Amino acid sequence: MVVIESSDPIQAAEQIEGLHENHDIAKQLREVADRLAEQQANLFRVRAYRSAAQTIAHLPSPVRQILKNEGVAGLVALPTIGHSIANLIESTLRTGKMPLLDRLRGQNDAEHSFATLDGIGPQLSHRIHEQLHLETLAELREAANDGRLQKVPGLGPKRIEAIRNCLAYQDVGDRPIEASGGDVFEAVAIEELLEIDRDYRERAKDGTLPRIKLSDQDLQTEVWLPVMHTERDGRHYTAMYSNTAHALVHHATHDWVIIYRDDANAHGRWTVITSQFGNLNGLRIVLGREEDCLEHYRRDIYHHREAGHPPHPEFPTQWDEEVGRNGLRG
Incomplete structure (x- = not known):
């Protein structure tokens, strides 16, 4: 009562x-x-x-x-x-x-949420979502405070400061929003993300995953998307193919995999794609973590050679350091 x-x-x-x-x-x-x-x-x-x-x-x-x-x-x-x-x-x-x-x-309303803030219209909201892969206003506030918003084209210091002020006090009186459990983008090992990506794509191909119906009024046909929930040492992840307009334009709805972390300790989002450039061409990479992916594949090749086994056939037989550094943006 x-x-x-x-x-x-x-x-x-x-x-x-x-x-x-x-x-x-x-x-x-x-x-x-x-x-x-x-x-x-x-x-x-x-x-x-x-x-x-x-x-x-x-x-x-x-x-x-x-x-x-x-x-x-x-x-x-x-x-x-x-x-x-x-x-x-x-x-x-x-x-x-x-x-x-x-x-x-099967919905994606992050961009709509961002567009409700002063100084962020639909186009800018779309760029923020596509480049930084943020899902909530709490994550947007963290990105405004830690400098990540500076990477988004069209966002200068004054506009970022206005967004920061708006997020700090909106709907919570005069008390700023508490930060979330921490930025997990760098904390999760690249090997773990690539493993989840591999498991998801294999199970999606085998047809062993449950599917969710996309709820997007812009879609002209009914689309059912395979979804995978998995756990790694207490870290909960959800993986699914990207169904964004950007993925549709690039015909990448069965290549781009979105991985979400959502558990008691932290949350985050990563996009895994097949690289089209440099020494990572044809390999799976995590956007924003290209250097980590480069080091991961270098270690993998080294370990195969040390063990007397040939590297995976998709790996380059020789590693061109200069191309690897300059051709990473997939």
């Missing part, structure tokens, strides 16, 4: 509205759990979202108020709520959209 704390009619109405919002978020978290279960995700991951839904549904006060007063750290302090789910809730409260649920439904 929920007790309304205020005798003021306006404040009481706000609290009631906030509790209804709690139940809406809990409903979405339960749907996340249901869809993960349907897509054969790890049972513990499914249970994590069910437990989080239970926690939010039974809160005696609005979760939005907790975020306003204590930031994301206040959400993490709640029972069964980890960093990833806390950031998901924060993004949902700020945008009205739950990015993970949209993704599990």
Whole structure:
């Protein structure tokens, strides 16, 4: 039973509205759990979202108020709520959209969320999403603070500062948003990402993966996309082919693989493609991690030669260092 704390009619109405919002978020978290279960995700991951839904549904006060007063750290302090789910809730409260649920439904609304901010229109939102592979406003704020936004064409210092200020205070009073569990783009080993990419493409080819129907009004035909949920030492990943307009234009919907990390400790997104240039031509690379991929393939060739085995046939028999350095952008 929920007790309304205020005798003021306006404040009481706000609290009631906030509790209804709690139940809406809990409903979405339960749907996340249901869809993960349907897509054969790890049972513990499914249970994590069910437990989080239970926690939010039974809160005696609005979760939005907790975020306003204590930031994301206040959400993490709640029972069964980890960093990833806390950031998901924060993004949902700020945008009205739950990015993970949209993704599990076969939707991609990250660009729409970015375009709602002052100073970011549809075209700029598209460039940010395609170049930095950000999914949530929390990730966008981190990119504004750590310098990654400077890499996006059309974003100068003044506009980045305006975006940073907008994200710092939007919908959370005068308290900046807490940073998420950390930037995982460099923390995950390149070998792990390439292994997930290989496993996904092999299983997609074999037809052993569950499929989700894409919910894109621009698609003229019905499209079902294979999806893989997998785990590596407690790190949860989702892999699927890219269904973005950019991939469609480049006829790469069965080449570009998007890998998402979403677990209690961190989250992130990577795009794996087949390189078209230099010594990595024809090899799978992680965009933004080309130098790591170069070193990975060099080590692989070395280890095969040391063991007396020929390198993989797709590897170059001689490594041209100059071409390798200058021809990496796939």
